[in-house]
Amino acid sequence: MSDTAQPKKRVEVAAAVITRPDGHVLLGQRAPGTFYPGYWEFPGGKVEPGEDARAALIRELDEELGINVDICWPWLMREHDYEHANVRLHFFEVPEWSGDLNDHVHSALAWEHPEHFMVSPMLPANGPILKALRLPRDMAVTDAAHRGVDEQLAALDHALAAGLKLVQVRDTTLDTPARERLAHDTVRRCKAAGAMAFINGDADLARRSGAHGLHLPARQLMALTSRPDFDWVGASCHSRAELEHCARLGLDYAVLGHVNATPSHPSTPALGWQRFYDMTRLLPMPVFAIGGVSAEQMGVARAAGAHGVAGIRGHWG
Numbered sequence: 349m350s351d352t353a354q355p356k357k358r359v360e361v362a363a364a365v366i367t368r369p370d371g372h373v374l375l376g377q378r379a380p381g382t383f384y385p386g387y388w389e390f391p392g393g394k395v396e397p398g399e400d401a402r403a404a405l406i407r408e409l410d411e412e413l414g415i416n417v418d419i420c421w422p423w424l425m426r427e428h429d430y431e432h433a434n435v436r437l438h439f440f441e442v443p444e445w446s447g448d449l450n451d452h453v454h455s456a457l458a459w460e461h462p463e464h465f466m467v468s469p470m471l472p473a474n475g476p477i478l479k480a481l482r483l484p485r486d487m488a489v490t491d492a493a494h495r496g497v498d499e500q501l502a503a504l505d506h507a508l509a510a511g512l513k514l515v516q517v518r519d520t521t522l523d524t525p526a527r528e529r530l531a532h533d534t535v536r537r538c539k540a541a542g543a544m545a546f547i548n549g550d551a552d553l554a555r556r557s558g559a560h561g562l563h564l565p566a567r568q569l570m571a572l573t574s575r576p577d578f579d580w581v582g583a584s585c586h587s588r589a590e591l592e593h594c595a596r597l598g599l600d601y602a603v604l605g606h607v608n609a610t611p612s613h614p615s616t617p618a619l620g621w622q623r624f625y626d627m628t629r630l631l632p633m634p635v636f637a638i639g640g641v642s643a644e645q646m647g648v649a650r651a652a653g654a655h656g657v658a659g660i661r662g663h664w665g
């Protein structure tokens with residue numbers, strides 16, 4: 349390598365996951381004559397000097413697509429080393445916009461469902477984004493220690509029938525046979541319903557039960573130096589240091605709390621939404637809000653940068 353090689357320039361980019369009520373997201377195909385022509389991307393573009401990423405996004409969607417952004421939620425940030433630059437992509441979710449789509453820059457547009465993207469190839473930086481979009485927004489955490497295993501499984505059947513798509517089997521205080529049964533029966537029911545089940549804190553049980561993923565308590569997270577070998581791995585976090593460790597290990601998601609006052613943590617102060625927003629800035633993975641947060645607070649949570657909400661109360665009907 350030449351000793352005159354220049355460090356790569358850093359490019360800040362704002363990109364939008366524009367979502368229709370049916371869950372389809374908008375992608376654009378890069379035009380001939382651009383960098384990576386023919387590749388698919390989320391609409392957006394470079395942040396100009398003196399501009400913040402949100403303002404850049406609103407400007408780009410007006411210039412590129414002719415739409416006004418009505419609601420814009422911060423989501424996550426990914427860095428990628430391209431040949432020409434180190435790109436920092438600030439992703440936002442845009443669930444509401446107005447105006448007629450009138451594209452000025454792409455060779456084609458496509459509305460695609462995150463469960464089965466049909467267009468390809470995608471820009472190389474976007475693989476983790478597509479995976480993150482497959483992560484459901486509402487994570488229900490089991491509460492069999494209080495309800496009993498049978499009542500928990502009945503509540504699970506009810507919630508799956510109502511559309512629940514993600515369950516975390518916690519209940520670490522249950523005795524071994526009861527937890528084994530809870531895990532196996534939860535995974536089986538989730539698979540039958542097209543939902544995912546993650547097991548908290550026990551990689552062997554997660555493997556034995558055929559779970560989709562492993563959820564790490566913060567203590568286990570901080571003891572790890574590499575990502576455990578599961579399709580999905582996430583962790584419970586309470587501090588920026590834990591969130592950053594999650595990012596270093598390349599985990600798929602974090603759960604941060606507690607956001608609101610909750611009877612399960614009477615002595616530790618709640619974070620509140622502003623602190624949740626501040627703590628989750630510029631992280632590369634989606635973060636769920638937990639702690640006194642029900643599915644009704646989805647909008648508040650996502651406005652504060654959450655991927656979605658997680659919890660016991662308010663998640664089992």
Ligand SMILES: Nc1nc2c([nH]c(=O)n2[C@@H]2O[C@H](COP(=O)(O)OP(=O)(O)OP(=O)(O)O)[C@@H](O)[C@H]2O)c(=O)[nH]1
Nearest residue numbers: 361363382383389390391392393394428435471473474
């Ligand atoms: N808009 C957008 N850009 C992305 C995505 N993923 C990704 O890696 N990028 C990168 O972020 C940069 C976006 O810059 P851009 O769209 O403003 O600029 P450009 O390279 O097309 O050309 P330009 O120099 O004429 O503005 C490109 O390097 C692009 O490869 C994505 O999903 N959406």
